[in-house]
Amino acid sequence: MQNQKTSIVFDQERAASYDQGNAKFAPIHETLHFLMHAVLAGLPADARILCVGAGTGLELLSLAQAFPQWQFTAVEPAAPMLEICRQKAEESDIASRITFHEGYLDSLPPMDLFDAATCLFVSHFLLLQEDISRFFGQIASRLRPGGYFVNATLASDQSTVQYDQLLETWLRLLKFSGMPIEQIEQLPTLYRQEVALRPLPEIESTMMSNGFNTPILFFQALHIYAWYAQRAI
Ligand SMILES: C[S@@+](CC[C@H](N)C(=O)[O-])C[C@H]1O[C@@H](n2cnc3c(N)ncnc32)[C@H](O)[C@@H]1O
Numbered sequence: 001m002q003n004q005k006t007s008i009v010f011d012q013e014r015a016a017s018y019d020q021g022n023a024k025f026a027p028i029h030e031t032l033h034f035l036m037h038a039v040l041a042g043l044p045a046d047a048r049i050l051c052v053g054a055g056t057g058l059e060l061l062s063l064a065q066a067f068p069q070w071q072f073t074a075v076e077p078a079a080p081m082l083e084i085c086r087q088k089a090e091e092s093d094i095a096s097r098i099t100f101h102e103g104y105l106d107s108l109p110p111m112d113l114f115d116a117a118t119c120l121f122v123s124h125f126l127l128l129q130e131d132i133s134r135f136f137g138q139i140a141s142r143l144r145p146g147g148y149f150v151n152a153t154l155a156s157d158q159s160t161v162q163y164d165q166l167l168e169t170w171l172r173l174l175k176f177s178g179m180p181i182e183q184i185e186q187l188p189t190l191y192r193q194e195v196a197l198r199p200l201p202e203i204e205s206t207m208m209s210n211g212f213n214t215p216i217l218f219f220q221a222l223h224i225y226a227w228y229a230q231r232a233i
Helices: 012-023 026-040 058-066 079-091 129-141 161-176 181-193 200-209
Strands: 048-052 071-076 098-102 114-120 143-154 216-221 224-230
Touching: 012 026, 012 079, 026 058, 026 114, 026 143, 026 216, 026 224, 048 058, 058 071, 058 079, 058 114, 071 079, 079 098, 129 143, 129 200, 143 200, 161 181, 200 224
Parallel strands: 048 071, 048 114, 071 098, 114 143
Antiparallel strands: 143 224, 216 224
């Protein structure tokens, strides 16, 4: 699939409500970001970070505030999401530390290798195995040897009883968060057709086959998992 375009597009409407929707899950995102800070805290004071699928800038802003000298490149194909990221960066006075790239990794100009890459809540939108393999390979190729990759994604083995039971809890969480019932009812089908929840060993082996050392699982919240891995030397 050219440019790894996904079936769900982050258009104007989705972008406008993205941060408000996410705020209801702040305990999950904040914990993930907090732990990601610990994962990356050993990087140099002037580290360069690649944020793939930066969206409205949630992880980028969190990292930029925690590490005031780091420089960032935000890769984001959806213009409305990137525009919100840019506005928030300007309001927080960190825009001068960010290179904004509207597009995919394919079109990111050649630049010095990065110390780390983040990819939070993006890879489950890539449905085809060949796309996710190429995607992870592209990220690895942008990192210096030993550089860190943080990958957070929805994951599960959908053939298991555990998946069905955790899904019930997940849907209850979304209900508490105020998501409309009609939307919640569509999710079990969406998770089989438009989003790829892969079994954990499959994600780990795809990372390892595409340039990374053994991934370390450092976070789980229901169907959300996050790993870090270093680029193989
Ligand atoms: C759910 S949002 C996550 C945004 C942000 N990382 C966060 O944690 O809030 C997914 C983002 O990935 C972007 N995206 C989708 N496919 C992509 C791809 N192949 N490469 C880079 N970004 C992609 C979407 O446009 C969207 O903004």
